[in-house]
Amino acid sequence: MIYQSPTIEVELLEDNIAHLCFKAQGSVNKLDRATLDSLNAALDSIKQDPNIKALMLSSAKDAFIVGADITEFLGLFKEEDAVLHSWLEQANDVFNKLEDLPFPTLSAINGFALGGGCETILATDFRIADTTARIGLPETKLGIIPGFGGTVRLPRVIGADNALEWITSGKDQRPEAALKVGAIDAVVAPEQLKAAALKMLKDALAEKLDWQSRRAKKQASLTLPKLEAMMSFATAKGMVFKIAGKHYPAPMAVISVVEQAAQSSRAEALQIEHQAFVKLAKTEVAQALIGIFLNDQLVKGKAKKAGKLAKKVDSAAVLGAGIMGGGIAYQSASKGTPIVMKDIAQPALDLGLGEAAKLLTAQVKRGRSTPAKMAAVLNNITPALDYAPVKDADVIVEAVVEHPKVKSMVLAEVEQHVSEDAIITSNTSTISINLLAKSLKKPERFCGMHFFNPVHKMPLVEVIRGENSSEETVASVVAYASKMGKTPIVVNDCPGFFVNRVLFPYFAGFSGLLADGADFAAIDKVMEKQFGWPMGPAYLLDVVGLDTGHHAQAVMAEGFPDRMGKSGKDAIDVMFEAERFGQKNSKGFYQYSVDRRGKPKKDLDPTSYELLQAEFGEQKAFESDEIIARTMIPMIIETVRCLEEGIIASPAEADMGLVYGLGFPPFRGGVFRYLDTMGVANFVVLADKYAHLGGLYQVTDTMRELAANNGSYYQQA
Numbered sequence: 162m163i164y165q166s167p168t169i170e171v172e173l174l175e176d177n178i179a180h181l182c183f184k185a186q187g188s189v190n191k192l193d194r195a196t197l198d199s200l201n202a203a204l205d206s207i208k209q210d211p212n213i214k215a216l217m218l219s220s221a222k223d224a225f226i227v228g229a230d231i232t233e234f235l236g237l238f239k240e241e242d243a244v245l246h247s248w249l250e251q252a253n254d255v256f257n258k259l260e261d262l263p264f265p266t267l268s269a270i271n272g273f274a275l276g277g278g279c280e281t282i283l284a285t286d287f288r289i290a291d292t293t294a295r296i297g298l299p300e301t302k303l304g305i306i307p308g309f310g311g312t313v314r315l316p317r318v319i320g321a322d323n324a325l326e327w328i329t330s331g332k333d334q335r336p337e338a339a340l341k342v343g344a345i346d347a348v349v350a351p352e353q354l355k356a357a358a359l360k361m362l363k364d365a366l367a368e369k370l371d372w373q374s375r376r377a378k379k380q381a382s383l384t385l386p387k388l389e390a391m392m393s394f395a396t397a398k399g400m401v402f403k404i405a406g407k408h409y410p411a412p413m414a415v416i417s418v419v420e421q422a423a424q425s426s427r428a429e430a431l432q433i434e435h436q437a438f439v440k441l442a443k444t445e446v447a448q449a450l451i452g453i454f455l456n457d458q459l460v461k462g463k464a465k466k467a468g469k470l471a472k473k474v475d476s477a478a479v480l481g482a483g484i485m486g487g488g489i490a491y492q493s494a495s496k497g498t499p500i501v502m503k504d505i506a507q508p509a510l511d512l513g514l515g516e517a518a519k520l521l522t523a524q525v526k527r528g529r530s531t532p533a534k535m536a537a538v539l540n541n542i543t544p545a546l547d548y549a550p551v552k553d554a555d556v557i558v559e560a561v562v563e564h565p566k567v568k569s570m571v572l573a574e575v576e577q578h579v580s581e582d583a584i585i586t587s588n589t590s591t592i593s594i595n596l597l598a599k600s601l602k603k604p605e606r607f608c609g610m611h612f613f614n615p616v617h618k619m620p621l622v623e624v625i626r627g628e629n630s631s632e633e634t635v636a637s638v639v640a641y642a643s644k645m646g647k648t649p650i651v652v653n654d655c656p657g658f659f660v661n662r663v664l665f666p667y668f669a670g671f672s673g674l675l676a677d678g679a680d681f682a683a684i685d686k687v688m689e690k691q692f693g694w695p696m697g698p699a700y701l702l703d704v705v706g707l708d709t710g711h712h713a714q715a716v717m718a719e720g721f722p723d724r725m726g727k728s729g730k731d732a733i734d735v736m737f738e739a740e741r742f743g744q745k746n747s748k749g750f751y752q753y754s755v756d757r758r759g760k761p762k763k764d765l766d767p768t769s770y771e772l773l774q775a776e777f778g779e780q781k782a783f784e785s786d787e788i789i790a791r792t793m794i795p796m797i798i799e800t801v802r803c804l805e806e807g808i809i810a811s812p813a814e815a816d817m818g819l820v821y822g823l824g825f826p827p828f829r830g831g832v833f834r835y836l837d838t839m840g841v842a843n844f845v846v847l848a849d850k851y852a853h854l855g856g857l858y859q860v861t862d863t864m865r866e867l868a869a870n871n872g873s874y875y876q877q878a
């Protein structure tokens with residue numbers, strides 16, 4: 162053995178080829194600080210061994226290296242610039258040492274080689290992957306750029322255009338795609354990886370492959386004629402800005418870095434990369450996006466743990482084949498759990514199946530599925546008008562009309578037709594789970610399973626624990642939601658559960674502004690362009706449906722009369738009473754039509770302005786700060802209340818619920834990250850300024866205390 166540490170081993174193989182193997186003790190190899198130190202020491206041992214003629218890197222795990230250890234980032238990025246610079250210098254010395262070894266080097270890649278893992282393989286002369294490999298630089302998704310030489314080496318290996326596409330999109334690439342652009346030299350079956358890698362190194366030793374010229378190319382300037390280079394960077398900037406937008410600076414920074422470093426030496430190019438890295442690492446966007454990554458891991462970890470307590474779900478049933486029932490059936494079937502879709506009306510079943518077929522056809526057209534797979538998914542959905550086929554289902558999701566009496570009747574009915582240990586859930590958006598549980602003989606087998614519309618797109622499922630729901634029931638529903646490819650978050654029962662409970666105060670803030678004469682389109686513009694929501698509140702209400710919104714608002718008012726009770730008519734009432742239900746009947750705040758190419762179109766409609774003016778008087782202009790404050794303060798305080806009351810278990814889960822369920826702008830990280838970023842004390846001052854607007858603007862005592870102690874919701878790393 163030439164070198165050994167808890168994460169790396171180096172041994173000498175035939176023909177004096179050294180083999181450096183990453184074998185972390187955990188489930189995956191990561192380039193944390195300890196592993197980087199080990200890699201450095203391992204390379205020193207290799208350099209000092211006069212027998213070694215070539216080096217092969219590989220992994221003993223299912224993945225090569227998944228990347229840097231992101232849990233180290235938030236703390237590290239808070240350090241002084243000088244500390245960050247020296248961390249980058251040290252790390253890059255290791256990769257340079259690898260790149261400069263006086264003999265041919267090769268990476269044998271299996272599974273993920275992402276971020277730092279990808280930068281490791283770029284430092285070797287050759288790269289050979291097996292068919293399981295996924296290679297990429299996802300750093301821009303975290304609001305930063307590669308910092309271990311990725312922006313320097315990748316453009317020199319695969320060309321600037323390809324490299325910019327890889328890095329600005331952050332997507333990982335399949336081995337065939339990586340081979341096509343020259344990121345790797347060969348793809349082989351997993352069982353052939355080691356033999357093929359050794360053969361390639363032997364060919365290099367026998368001078369059949371010119372490893373020196375490859376290395377030289379990687380260290381030379383980018384070979385792009387000047388005019389072409391300018392055009393290519395300018396085009397990339399335009400395209401990337403269009404996709405990433407002004408709130409996400411990292412992808413644009415990548416283009417500047419590659420452009421600036423095009424003619425630089427390795428050392429200079431790395432300096433350019435480091436400067437940009439440190440600047441981005443210090444941004445609130447990076448803190449928010451890294452926070453989301455870590456929260457997502459926490460939520461997934463909880464779901465995985467629940468899986469141990471869960472009952473197996475091999476088959477399911479959904480009651481109601483409407484918008485939601487159809488979506489749930491499609492999602493379950495396409496992720497491999499056969500599902501019975503029961504309704505009382507044949508036309509509803511036809512519509513539900515038709516919707517599923519439409520989604521599948523679109524996938525086939527986009528080349529993401531095949532007609533055979535499409536047929537298999539459709540075969541996994543069994544339409545039914547009676548309960549007979551439901552009897553063997555492990556989980557039942559009730560998704561009939563939002564009416565307590567109908568739901569109670571349907572739940573009592575289905576309990577008679579299913580096995581003793583089947584789990585029963587409801588997709589209600591507003592009705593209390595504890596209330597619905599009363600219609601069941603065995604309420605311990607019941608909980609809420611709240612999907613979001615459209616089901617195939619929205620990643621969140623709220624799993625609502627009723628007072629009698631057993632842990633096994635909740636765990637099984639969490640496991641089923643994960644199996645459906647969704648992110649489940651467990652919440653406790655209350656009106657609106659978590660997501661709708663915090664959404665309606667935001668709508669109330671919006672209605673308050675309209676009552677004071679604000680223009681809904683101006684509000685939408687500020688909330689979309691400036692705050693970053695995918696849709697402003699007026700547009701969102703049109704999409705949800707103003708009838709649905711009107712009904713849910715009444716439920717919330719009844720549940721929280723002191724804060725959400727209404728004193729007079731608001732803008733939602735005005736639209737509802739004028740039967741302007743939103744997109745579903747082509748008119749709400751806006752009017753909807755299709756353009757000449759058949760694309761949906763949204764326009765201003767004088768009628769909705771007339772209706773609002775008749776109720777609230779002349780229009781008045783508001784500053785964007787006031788618009789943001791008056792809509793966001795109620796949502797933020799209600800989110801805090803949900804945490805204080807134990808409706809949601811942690812700030813991390815609340816923030817993920819908001820991002821995944823409502824599209825809360827990811828670059829802001831969620832309500833709690835937003836509060837920590839602006840400072841709880843600053844928020845309290847702001848909210849107090851608007852306290853006269855009513856109960857939704859009153860901060861809680863605990864918030865005030867936290868503000869006084871200069872505290873935060875996330876523990877500082």
Ligand SMILES: NC(=O)c1ccc[n+]([C@@H]2O[C@H](COP(=O)([O-])OP(=O)(O)OC[C@H]3O[C@@H](n4cnc5c(N)ncnc54)[C@H](O)[C@@H]3O)[C@@H](O)[C@H]2O)c1
Nearest residue numbers: 481482483484485486504505509560561562563589590614
């Ligand atoms: N639409 C949304 O955005 C959304 C989002 C989350 C949750 N939800 C909830 O999902 C549920 C369904 O909503 P939807 O929008 O799909 O409604 P929908 O009106 O589109 O569909 C309801 C379906 O239930 C069927 N139905 C009625 N009585 C039935 C019975 N006894 N047995 C079987 N089927 C019966 C109807 O024929 C209809 O096809 C509601 O509780 C709603 O609050 C809706």
